Amino acid sequence: MKPEDLLRHPLPTQTPKLTLGCPILDRFLGGGIPCDTITEIFAESGTGKTQLSLQLLLAAQLPISRGGLSASSLYLHSEFPFPSRRLHQLSFYRPHLPQNPLDRIFVEPLHSTDHLLDVLPRLDFLVPKLNIKLIVIDSIAALFRGEYENTPLELKRRSGVFFKISSKLKFLAREFGLAVVLTNQVVDVMGSSNNLRIGNSMSLCSSGRTVCAALGLSWANCVNMRLFMWREEEKVGMSEEERLGEGDGSFQRLQTRRFIRVVFAPHLPDSSCEFVIRREGILGVS
Amino acid sequence: MEVSSLPISASHRGKLISAGYSSLSSLSSVSPSKLAQDLKISENEVLKILKVVSARKGGHRKNTLRVDISPPLQSGIPFGVPVPPSPFGCFRLPSLVPSGPTRLRIVGQPFSPAITRAQTAWDILHEEESSICITTSCSDLDEILGGGIRCKEVTEIDTEGSFMVERASQIAEACAEDMLEYNSLLRKDSQACRVDKPPKAFMDNIFYFRICTYTEQIAVVNYLEKFINEHKDIKIVIIDSITFHFRQEFEDMALRTRLLSGMALKLMKLAKKFNLAVVLLNQVTTKYNEGSFQLTLALGDSWAHASTNRIILYWNGNERYAYIDKSPSMRSASAPYAVTSRGIRNSASNCKRVKLM
Numbered sequence: 001m002k003p004e005d006l007l008r009h010p011l012p013t014q015t016p017k018l019t020l021g022c023p024i025l026d027r028f029l030g031g032g033i034p035c036d037t038i039t040e041i042f043a044e045s046g047t048g049k050t051q052l053s054l055q056l057l058l059a060a061q062l063p064i065s066r067g068g069l070s071a072s073s074l075y076l077h078s079e080f081p082f083p084s085r086r087l088h089q090l091s092f093y094r095p096h097l098p099q100n101p102l103d104r105i106f107v108e109p110l111h112s113t114d115h116l117l118d119v120l121p122r123l124d125f126l127v128p129k130l131n132i133k134l135i136v137i138d139s140i141a142a143l144f145r146g147e148y149e150n151t152p153l154e155l156k157r158r159s160g161v162f163f164k165i166s167s168k169l170k171f172l173a174r175e176f177g178l179a180v181v182l183t184n185q186v187v188d189v190m191g192s193s194n195n196l197r198i199g200n201s202m203s204l205c206s207s208g209r210t211v212c213a214a215l216g217l218s219w220a221n222c223v224n225m226r227l228f229m230w231r232e233e234e235k236v237g238m239s240e241e242e243r244l245g246e247g248d249g250s251f252q253r254l255q256t257r258r259f260i261r262v263v264f265a266p267h268l269p270d271s272s273c274e275f276v277i278r279r280e281g282i283l284g285v286s
Numbered sequence: 287m288e289v290s291s292l293p294i295s296a297s298h299r300g301k302l303i304s305a306g307y308s309s310l311s312s313l314s315s316v317s318p319s320k321l322a323q324d325l326k327i328s329e330n331e332v333l334k335i336l337k338v339v340s341a342r343k344g345g346h347r348k349n350t351l352r353v354d355i356s357p358p359l360q361s362g363i364p365f366g367v368p369v370p371p372s373p374f375g376c377f378r379l380p381s382l383v384p385s386g387p388t389r390l391r392i393v394g395q396p397f398s399p400a401i402t403r404a405q406t407a408w409d410i411l412h413e414e415e416s417s418i419c420i421t422t423s424c425s426d427l428d429e430i431l432g433g434g435i436r437c438k439e440v441t442e443i444d445t446e447g448s449f450m451v452e453r454a455s456q457i458a459e460a461c462a463e464d465m466l467e468y469n470s471l472l473r474k475d476s477q478a479c480r481v482d483k484p485p486k487a488f489m490d491n492i493f494y495f496r497i498c499t500y501t502e503q504i505a506v507v508n509y510l511e512k513f514i515n516e517h518k519d520i521k522i523v524i525i526d527s528i529t530f531h532f533r534q535e536f537e538d539m540a541l542r543t544r545l546l547s548g549m550a551l552k553l554m555k556l557a558k559k560f561n562l563a564v565v566l567l568n569q570v571t572t573k574y575n576e577g578s579f580q581l582t583l584a585l586g587d588s589w590a591h592a593s594t595n596r597i598i599l600y601w602n603g604n605e606r607y608a609y610i611d612k613s614p615s616m617r618s619a620s621a622p623y624a625v626t627s628r629g630i631r632n633s634a635s636n637c638k639r640v641k642l643m
Binding site: 159286 | 421448449450451452453454455456489492493494495496498499513527530533534535569570571572627635
């Protein structure tokens with residue numbers, strides 16, 4: 001390796017992007033999930049992170065003309081079980097996929113951070129051999145949350161591990177032009193802690209709670225792009241009886257609405273978009 | 287054109303040029319109140335501009351006395367005398383008189399070719415005043431920085447990020463459009479100042495290194511000297527997250543400190559040798575202090591000595607602010623700014639005055 005090899009000149013005109021499978025969501029993300037960067041999606045449980053990751057695993061196999069990467073994907077999961085049935089169902093509804101799409105999705109369960117640190121060096125060799133262009137880790141938070149105590153020394157050690165993992169993932173992303181997608185969980189924000197404000201994580205609300213991403217400030221420095229998904233319970237329009245005052249008022253119809261938002265990204269403004277989860281997968285709503 | 291090289295904010299420069307004041311002599315003959323009227327700014331700001339102008343003019347005055355010993359001897363130290371204090375209150379320090387045969391020479395101009403290696407404080411002041419400032423495109427930020435990012439110094443900014451080509455070309459297009467608009471404000475006979483670059487020309491002039499480990503980072507910093515020798519036009523080096531690779535578990539913290547200080551010295555040397563601006567980006571971390579967590583800058587206290595200027599970017603409510611934490615010539619101040627699709631611009635809030643701390 002010579003320093004001259006690290007120079008990229010002239011610059012490419014566009015970063016390749018992986019489509020999400022829906023034109024509205026692609027427009028919201030400026031083309032899709034960018035390659036050569038680490039994207040993090042964080043949300044409360046049950047909002048749709050795993051659904052979106054499954055959708056991306058299939059989208060990676062689409063030909064490049066349709067926004068895919070024409071390659072296999074790797075799914076590292078720390079939350080069990082692996083949703084194979086849902087993946088199979090999704091593959092029926094995705095048009096233009098090659099034959100046997102499930103053959104091109106490689107799955108590896110993760111048990112701890114040490115296990116992840118063992119798996120990552122093996123990818124140097126596996127990624128080119130299996131033609132992998134997308135790595136999804138679902139979820140990174142679950143790996144860390146059981147292992148480290150809440151003392152300053154342990155937290156410092158934990159930060160060191162964040163940077164190690166992120167550095168290795170960024171190396172793989174650069175070396176092989178991969179898109180890396182991580183999912184994260186949320187933690188509640190107590191009170192107004194002005195001194196620990198993590199950048200622009202102001203009023204992020206999910207189901208009425210004020211939340212922010214798990215794993216803290218150091219981890220926020222490790223990812224390039226962060227997306228936040230949330231849901232809100234909304235009362236649907238009242239029925240005839242309730243309007244006339246005859247209904248008993250206890251039977252309220254609630255509807256869940258889901259949104260996705262860019263928390264930070266180098267190339268996107270702060271914007272949000274509504275989406276729904278259907279049988280075919282996640283679709284944006286304009 | 288002399289006005290265009292003054293270290294004042296870009297908006298004031300634009301107003302001066304569009305009002306017809308393109309040379310320093312035209313400014314010396316006008317009264318402050320008339321200038322305030324012509325430029326439609328407050329008298330305070332006019333006085334500030336005129337102060338900068340007189341400092342600049344003072345440097346070129348023919349009757350500045352300077353006594354120096356020529357030719358410079360081995361020690362190369364000239365003998366200087368205090369001159370009448372400039373607006374900055376700086377005067378040259380008398381230094382050692384070398385022994386042996388000497389020849390006194392009185393020179394009229396500050397920049398004497400006889401003084402090659404050693405510099406007095408006066409020389410450095412004039413070089414600093416005439417050095418190029420790279421504008422941040424946000425006049426409030428330029429104001430607190432004293433014109434912009436100075437070449438020949440290391441400016442550190444705390445933030446995080448990564449490079450996306452689409453965003454760079456978006457900003458390049460916006461910059462090219464702004465330059466075209468600026469051109470229309472210039473007078474017709476000022477061809478030298480026209481900036482007519484298409485966005486692609488901006489992108490071709492960005493040299494981009496992508497590094498993934500700390501050894502690569504050190505290798506590239508070592509390689510920069512050779513690289514800049516080959517590409518003489520480089521005027522600014524930006525390292526986005528100098529900290530990222532150093533925050534992994536370094537068993538030997540002493541090694542980390544040595545590597546970082548070595549890198550800082552090399553960058554300082556580069557900045558001086560090639561007259562470049564070096565901008566380093568750092569991260570913010572939490573420090574456990576007496577039972578509570580506080581925000582502090584990454585890489586520790588030893589890194590604080592590495593840079594000449596330090597700017598901290600922070601959020602205040604919903605607004606972004608930049609605060610000068612450390613600077614040899616500008617006072618501590620903070621200014622709001624906003625990130626728009628065209629890049630960094632002035633914040634559109636009501637409270638636009640620069641807050642002095």
